[in-house]
Each structure stands twice: as C-alpha cells, then as structure tokens.
Amino acid sequence: xxxxxxxPSTLSVQEGDSAVIKCTYSDSASNYFPWYKQELGxxxxxxxxxxxxxxxxxxxxxxxxxxxxAKHFSLHITETQPEDSAVYxxxxxxxxxxxxxPGTSLSVIx
Amino acid sequence: xxRVTQTPRDKVTEMxxxxxxxxxxxLGHNTVFWYRQTMMQGLELLAYFRNRAPLDDSGMxxxxxxxxxxxxxxxxxxxQPSEPRDSAVYxxxxxxxxxxxxxxxxRLTVL
Numbered sequence: 001x002x003x004x005x006x007x008p009s010t011l012s013v014q015e016g017d018s019a020v021i022k023c024t025y026s027d028s029a030s031n032y033f034p035w036y037k038q039e040l041g042x043x044x045x046x047x048x049x050x051x052x053x054x055x056x057x058x059x060x061x062x063x064x065x066x067x068x069x070a071k072h073f074s075l076h077i078t079e080t081q082p083e084d085s086a087v088y089x090x091x092x093x094x095x096x097x098x099x100x101x102p103g104t105s106l107s108v109i110x
Numbered sequence: 111x112x113r114v115t116q117t118p119r120d121k122v123t124e125m126x127x128x129x130x131x132x133x134x135x136x137l138g139h140n141t142v143f144w145y146r147q148t149m150m151q152g153l154e155l156l157a158y159f160r161n162r163a164p165l166d167d168s169g170m171x172x173x174x175x176x177x178x179x180x181x182x183x184x185x186x187x188x189x190q191p192s193e194p195r196d197s198a199v200y201x202x203x204x205x206x207x208x209x210x211x212x213x214x215x216x217r218l219t220v221l
Contacts, residue, residue: 032208043201043212044153089153093208096141097166100153 002027004092006101014109019077021104023090030092033073039086080108112136114204114213122219128190131216133202142185143203144177192220
C-alpha cells in the first residue's frame with residue numbers, strides 16, 4: 001500500500017543552526033503535502049503545506065520543497081530556536097486520504 | 111477561534127469494557143477523520159467521513175471498532191470490547207478542504 005518515509009527519526013541541532021527533514025512518498029496521485037508540528041502532549045498543528053503544482057514555498061523561517069518526479073519533499077527550518085523543539089510529521093494526500101510519515105523528533109539545544 | 115473538541119480527554123478502563131470517544135468537528139467542516147497515535151505506529155488513519163457518510167474505514171479493526179456520525183456536529187468512535195493493545199491517543203480531525211484541524215485527543219489506557 002501507499003506509504004511515506006521520513007528521515008531522520010531524531011535530530012539535534014544547536015540554536016541558530018538549520019534543520020532539514022526529508023520525506024518520500026509512494027503514491028504518484030498525491031497532490032498535497034502538509035507538515036505538522038506536535039509539541040509534547042499537544043495536538044498536531046499545520047505549520048506549512050505545499051501543493052503539487054509548486055516546487056517551493058516559504059513562510060518566515062520555514063520552507064518546504066517538493067520534487068514530484070523523485071517523490072521527495074523536505075522541510076527546512078532556519079535559525080532554529082528552542083521553541084522549535086517538537087515532533088514534525090510530513091504527510092502526503094491523495095484525494096482525501098492522508099498518509100503520515102513516522103515523525104522526526106527535533107531538539108534545539110540552547 | 112473555532113476548534114475541534116474531543117471528550118473525554120483521558121479515559122482509563124479495564125479490558126473488556128466498552129469505550130466511546132466523541133468528537134465535535136468545526137462547524138461547517140464536512141470531512142471528519144479518526145486517527146490513532148502510538149509510539150510504535152505513529153499516526154494511523156482509522157476512518158473518515160464526508161457529509162456524515164463513511165468513506166474509508168480500512169484502517170480500523172472491524173471486529174471491535176465502530177465509527178459513526180449521528181449528526182453533523184458529532185462523530186463517535188467505539189471500542190467493544192477494549193483490549194490493552196488499544197491503549198493510545200485517539201485524535202479526531204475535521205476539514206472543509208485539504209487542511210485538517212486536529213482535536214486535543216483522547217488518551218485511552220486499557221488495563
């Protein structure tokens with residue numbers, strides 16, 4: 001069946017450095033790719049998304065890139081801050097069905 | 111600020127008992143999703159509805175789980191009988207387009 005892989009599973013960076021999380025998907029019909037941030041004990045919250053007709057999208061310190069040919073998409077966080085520490089999930093959406101990646105636990109060390 | 115609500119927030123029960131979790135989607139959202147989150151399996155889609163009709167429940171163990179939408183303001187997920195392996199956080203999410211908004215989750219512990 002369809003799946004989404006996500007790497008790395010854990011990531012530690014120094015405050016101010018950049019963090020990159022990469023995902024691959026298998027369903028070529030996927031056309032919407034959201035990223036969610038989940039803080040400990042909280043609900044997942046959408047932080048950025050990208051549609052299949054766009055290669056890159058940026059929102060302040062967060063950017064997402066998409067390579068539809070290779071079925072890869074990535075999240076880039078620049079100038080990381082301690083409050084960026086959380087679990088990040090990528091997802092690939094085909095019609096209504098959303099398949100989540102397994103998550104990346106990001107720790108930003110002050 | 112409209113939000114998805116879920117009750118109860120925490121539930122501890124004994125194996126074999128029935129568990130009912132409730133979700134109130136954001137008013138006007140016509141698609142409702144149920145997810146289960148565990149450390150081992152991450153976020154798994156159990157079932158989802160559009161305009162109250164079930165579209166996909168292939169992720170749900172049919173023998174013990176059931177999901178319904180009695181009306182547009184209420185979605186329910188039932189487990190009967192519950193088992194220790196059902197212990198997880200169950201999230202409901204609603205959407206009017208592709209963006210999903212998650213509820214706070216129900217943390218279920220089955221002893």
